[in-house]
Amino acid sequence: MPLSDDQPHTRTRLPVGEQPSSQVSARQPRPLRTLLTVLVVVTLLVVAISIANRGKADPGASGTAGRSADGATATAGAGPGPSGEQPVSTTTNGIAGGFPHTDQGAQSAAVNYAVAIGSADMFRAESRHTIVATIADPGAAAALQARLDQGFGGDTATRYGLDAQGRAPKGLTFVSRTVPVGTKSAGYSDSDAKIEVWCTGLTGLAGERSVQPVVENWYTITLTLHWTGGDWKLSDYASRQGPAPMPGDQQAATADEITGAVQQFGGFRYAR
Numbered sequence: 001m002p003l004s005d006d007q008p009h010t011r012t013r014l015p016v017g018e019q020p021s022s023q024v025s026a027r028q029p030r031p032l033r034t035l036l037t038v039l040v041v042v043t044l045l046v047v048a049i050s051i052a053n054r055g056k057a058d059p060g061a062s063g064t065a066g067r068s069a070d071g072a073t074a075t076a077g078a079g080p081g082p083s084g085e086q087p088v089s090t091t092t093n094g095i096a097g098g099f100p101h102t103d104q105g106a107q108s109a110a111v112n113y114a115v116a117i118g119s120a121d122m123f124r125a126e127s128r129h130t131i132v133a134t135i136a137d138p139g140a141a142a143a144l145q146a147r148l149d150q151g152f153g154g155d156t157a158t159r160y161g162l163d164a165q166g167r168a169p170k171g172l173t174f175v176s177r178t179v180p181v182g183t184k185s186a187g188y189s190d191s192d193a194k195i196e197v198w199c200t201g202l203t204g205l206a207g208e209r210s211v212q213p214v215v216e217n218w219y220t221i222t223l224t225l226h227w228t229g230g231d232w233k234l235s236d237y238a239s240r241q242g243p244a245p246m247p248g249d250q251q252a253a254t255a256d257e258i259t260g261a262v263q264q265f266g267g268f269r270y271a272r
Helices: 022-027 031-054 103-117 125-135 141-152 155-159 255-264
Strands: 090-092 095-097 173-188 192-206 215-228 231-241
Touching (some): 095 103, 095 125, 103 125, 103 173, 103 192, 103 215, 141 231, 173 255, 192 255
Antiparallel strands (some): 090 095, 173 192, 192 215, 215 231
């Protein structure tokens, strides 16, 4: 029998655990699913960008300029970054040798030869002749030997306070070191290369009684190299002053500090 509208309505309450939850669940946020969606989208974007960039030409691909040793591009405006091949592992008379038959190999040779030419050993005849015999192209060795004997012996040695044998006065330490700052290829072929090496150097007598204190110099050495006997060898060289940066605001070291530094800090062989 049908119930009339004026009959009281009955409302049934279910236990809390049995109430429908569809509406409540629909309103609850799902942070895990959202996070996963974002991660998937970001990953796809990264992959797409990587694939797009893989075929683009390297803006610093000419030679090795602009790339560091681990392949990273140097900061714009900072000049070419350190770069290149594995260092050479052979030496002759303490000078690196066996350089690669490449432009970089020629630059490595030029740097090492610049260091050798700028060393204190060049002021002593015996060690100077050993250096020239080690680094010189055999066809140019005699001419180089004559130039270097004139450049480092006689009046030059006296000007630095050394005796005829290139020895410093007792109690003083003679300092002559070349520190390469960078290199630039000024011409390269399979047989010849011309490399400019920008350097800073230390020269003078260290000690309390020195009248020739150790000073800093900036200069550029241009070395002409010839490929002979399976290595790059020096055939000619020239030097010019600078470019020199503005001197820093630093207090000069004492004579004892300079002497200690020279005796305690060894130089380097350079290759890249």
